[in-house]
Amino acid sequence: xxxKLGEIVLKGRNRQQFERILxxxxxxALRDVGVPADLRQREGVILLRVADGRQxxxxxxxxxxxxxxxxxxDVPGIVRVCVPVRxxxxxxxxxxxxMGLTKDATGTFAVRARRRDKRFPLTSGEIGxxxxxxxxxxHGLSVNLSRPDTTVFVEVDxxxxxxxxEGMAGQGGLPVGMSGRGVVLMSGGIDxxxxxxxxxxxxxxxxxxxxSGMPLTGPESIYKAYALVRGLDRFQGGSRLFVxxxxxxxxxxxxxxADRLLIVAQRRLMLKTGEALARRLSxxxxxxxxxxGQVASQTLTNITALDDAVRLPILRPLIGWDKSEIxxxxxxxxxxxxxxxxxQDCCTLLAPxxxxxxxxxxxxxxxxxxxxxDDLAGELARSAQEYRPENP
Ligand code: ATP
Ligand code: MG
Numbered sequence: 001x002x003x004k005l006g007e008i009v010l011k012g013r014n015r016q017q018f019e020r021i022l023x024x025x026x027x028x029a030l031r032d033v034g035v036p037a038d039l040r041q042r043e044g045v046i047l048l049r050v051a052d053g054r055q056x057x058x059x060x061x062x063x064x065x066x067x068x069x070x071x072x073x074d075v076p077g078i079v080r081v082c083v084p085v086r087x088x089x090x091x092x093x094x095x096x097x098x099m100g101l102t103k104d105a106t107g108t109f110a111v112r113a114r115r116r117d118k119r120f121p122l123t124s125g126e127i128g129x130x131x132x133x134x135x136x137x138x139h140g141l142s143v144n145l146s147r148p149d150t151t152v153f154v155e156v157d158x159x160x161x162x163x164x165x166e167g168m169a170g171q172g173g174l175p176v177g178m179s180g181r182g183v184v185l186m187s188g189g190i191d192x193x194x195x196x197x198x199x200x201x202x203x204x205x206x207x208x209x210x211x212s213g214m215p216l217t218g219p220e221s222i223y224k225a226y227a228l229v230r231g232l233d234r235f236q237g238g239s240r241l242f243v244x245x246x247x248x249x250x251x252x253x254x255x256x257x258a259d260r261l262l263i264v265a266q267r268r269l270m271l272k273t274g275e276a277l278a279r280r281l282s283x284x285x286x287x288x289x290x291x292x293g294q295v296a297s298q299t300l301t302n303i304t305a306l307d308d309a310v311r312l313p314i315l316r317p318l319i320g321w322d323k324s325e326i327x328x329x330x331x332x333x334x335x336x337x338x339x340x341x342x343x344q345d346c347c348t349l350l351a352p353x354x355x356x357x358x359x360x361x362x363x364x365x366x367x368x369x370x371x372x373x374d375d376l377a378g379e380l381a382r383s384a385q386e387y388r389p390e391n392p
Contacts, residue, residue, distance in 0.1 A: 001065060003046040003072055006079040006172045022077040022175040028237050033071050035064045073168055074234045076201045077175035082167030086160050091122055091130060097163040098131045098152050099138055108144035109135060113154040120156045127154050174203030176236040181205045181283040182315065183274045188224035188343050191289025191318055193232060193335040194326050198317035199287050200235045207281050208241040209274050213344060216247035220343040227338045230389035242277060242384035249380060250350055256370045260356040263297045265367055268309035272377035275310045277384065290316045294323060296355035305359040
């Protein structure tokens with residue numbers, strides 16, 4: 001199988017690091033599938049060979065290959081996954097395979113052949129002409145060599161011939177781990193899982209931190225966070241979810257007179273807790289699903305007041321996204337249905353009727369001083385329960 005790599009712009013040491021981390025991630029993902037395979041690095045592609053399936057038989061081999069191909073589509077750093085058809089070294093077998101691969105194609109096509117073994121009876125030019133003519137006659141497609149809708153690749157190797165098309169789209173982006181580690185503030189909502197996904201795809205290994213309203217609410221939001229992390233785990237593997245019961249701290253903020261500032265004060269305490277946890281996990285960034293102006297707590301003034309709460313950078317990949325764009329992405333990565341399940345969000349629990357849209361730092365600092373909020377954040381981080389939701 002051919003795994004085409006993204007970010008071709010990377011050069012030198014970055015490129016080597018990209019390949020090394022990606023190979024390790026591919027091996028980890030293959031362990032989930034439980035099929036042994038061998039990896040070889042080539043220019044811009046990784047060749048993955050499923051271990052010979054003599055005991056498995058051809059049908060078993062094809063099933064294993066399909067399973068691996070599906071799995072590889074979720075590994076960030078891989079742009080496309082092609083599963084070549086392996087055929088004997090005869091022109092007839094090559095034609096038959098090419099016809100099979102194009103039977104559902106529409107529009108235009110091109111054949112690109114490469115002959116590594118010069119003993120093959122046809123030159124690469126002749127393969128292109130012959131296979132092209134047969135596809136044209138059988139399926140009524142027309143040839144377009146400069147911008148084809150479908151390309152059929154034929155690679156004549158020493159022992160066999162590989163025939164394949166562009167294959168299936170992967171996630172693209174960078175291999176997880178290449179950009180370091182971050183802590184995602186993960187609600188049960190729509191935005192934060194999408195934010196996590198976007199950062200994993202830029203190479204960040206993500207840890208997840210969820211605040212439940214317990215003991216003032218039930219555990220429903222925890223189930224949602226767990227299910228969301230389990231779904232997202234297929235993009236990175238080995239995910240860890242930390243759950244902090246936040247109800248008492250929210251009450252304390254409320255009694256210290258936060259009032260209209262309660263939402264921003266709560267969010268700041270969440271971030272400070274995230275920072276304490278990040279220190280423990282050697283993570284160097286916090287990630288949230290904030291989108292500018294989406295709700296009253298996400299005005300520019302309030303976002304600035306959140307940045308003031310911590311030293312670590314807060315990454316907000318969705319800051320410029322519309323809700324409809326976020327929902328489309330959530331649907332694509334299959335988190336939307338879970339996010340839309342009902343739960344009691346800890347933030348709406350004690351929410352004031354009016355939310356301050358222009359939080360003043362002086363006021364926030366005054367409330368926090370009364371509570372020794374930095375100690376409180378450390379305690380909350382220590383009280384976190386850890387889960388390891390793994391992708392089934
Ligand atoms: P989401 O859909 O991600 O919940 P939202 O539009 O509902 O986002 P808010 O609820 O205001 O927006 O939250 C903004 C961000 O704050 C979230 O994207 C998330 O990163 C963080 N956050 C909010 N509530 C929680 C929570 N209970 N636990 C952890 N993080 C939270
Ligand atoms: Mg929310």
